[in-house]
Amino acid sequence: MSFTWKEIESRSKIKPEERFRASYTLYNNKIIIYGGCKIENYRKYIYYDDMYEFDLATKKWSKIEQIGDLPAARWGNTTVVHDDRLIIFGGRQKSKEDPTPFYFDLKKRVWSNLDTKGDSESLYYHASVVYKNRYMISIGGLIPNDKYNTKIYSLDLEKLEWKVINIKGENLSPRFGHTAVIENDDIYVLGGYKRYTLSGLFKFNLLSNSWSRIVVPNDDIWTMKESHSAVLDPKSKKMIIFGGLKRVDGIETNFNNITTFNLITQQWEEVPTKGQPPRTRDDHSAILSNNKMYIFFGTSGNKVFYNDMFELKFGSDLSVHMHAFFDNQEFCDVEIISCDDQVLKAHSSILKGRLKNHYTPSLIAQLGRFTYSEVRSFLTFIYTGKLEINQPEATEKIKKLIEEFKLKNLSVVNAENCENELENDMLEIVP
16 A cells, blocks of 8 residues: 655634544544643643534635534543434543533534433543444543543444443553544554553454454554554455554654555555655644545644644555556466567556556557567566567557556656556555
């Protein structure tokens, strides 16, 4: 995969103040932010109860005017959307923590208490995921008096009923500042903190209600993180992790790199990125939308606070895919006979993807007017984006062909559009 950073400049005068541990939720291509906190003079905590939305299309912030039964200012809470309701749960509050969930009607723009059955604790610094678009599952975090939560709470978003999941076997060690993502019936929990930064990637299966650790040799270098962000790319089945920090033996290390974990191959990787990345930060938030991860706000060791925004665009590395097929005879279904009677083979799927409407039987015949080395040079450019030929006269011929077909170098090709033309059998053998 390729990753490219870009800072998002707001096109509106309105912008939320710096903060950390606010909640962010995607709804109708808008990201809704609620709450958060900021520390002044290293000791004064400022709790926020304001609400904003950022339009990903217009790149503008707008403040949401709140009416109804408003929740108390808080930070470290989680929010989910269900049936046009923004449901807020938990969070550290100025006064005694209240376990009562609230919901914001996204159509009427009114706050109300969420009348639920069953018992739950008021969690903060926890992680929540939505299962089968019906259950909000909350794991870890702290409860009042800064005690650790060891239970897993499930809220049925239709029946509005709480249930404590009966964990079978060994439980996950208590923690806060971890992340959780969900894939089918499995919740993946990474890192966290209890007296020091914890390591390990753990999986909770919602069918067996049991925990297991994903064992990868020397995974501490990847998994020892807290207060980071993580999203799951459903296309690549990769967990994408940004930022966070590590505290061990009194030494604090801050991060602004991207690491990935492939759920299929069970492999960790630190990936290079293009563009200017965000500064090191923790207690920020990440939202996934349309092959992009958005990073919002956060802090750096509770010393510097941010209200900036970044976009990380990711997708398949098209040039790597094309290189894998150049000179690979598998799935070749096109033969080109050069004017010096030599045969070259190619893949129609790649020719269609690169040449679009120019790919016709007459084009194949037209290429037969060129020498073997000239045709090979043309195919080299199609597959790899490189023009490799040492004869000036032949180079000019190929350049004219490239211009005629309006071919672009692979570095500037829209990979997503091009890959839509590639057949599934081609992608199966890409390493």
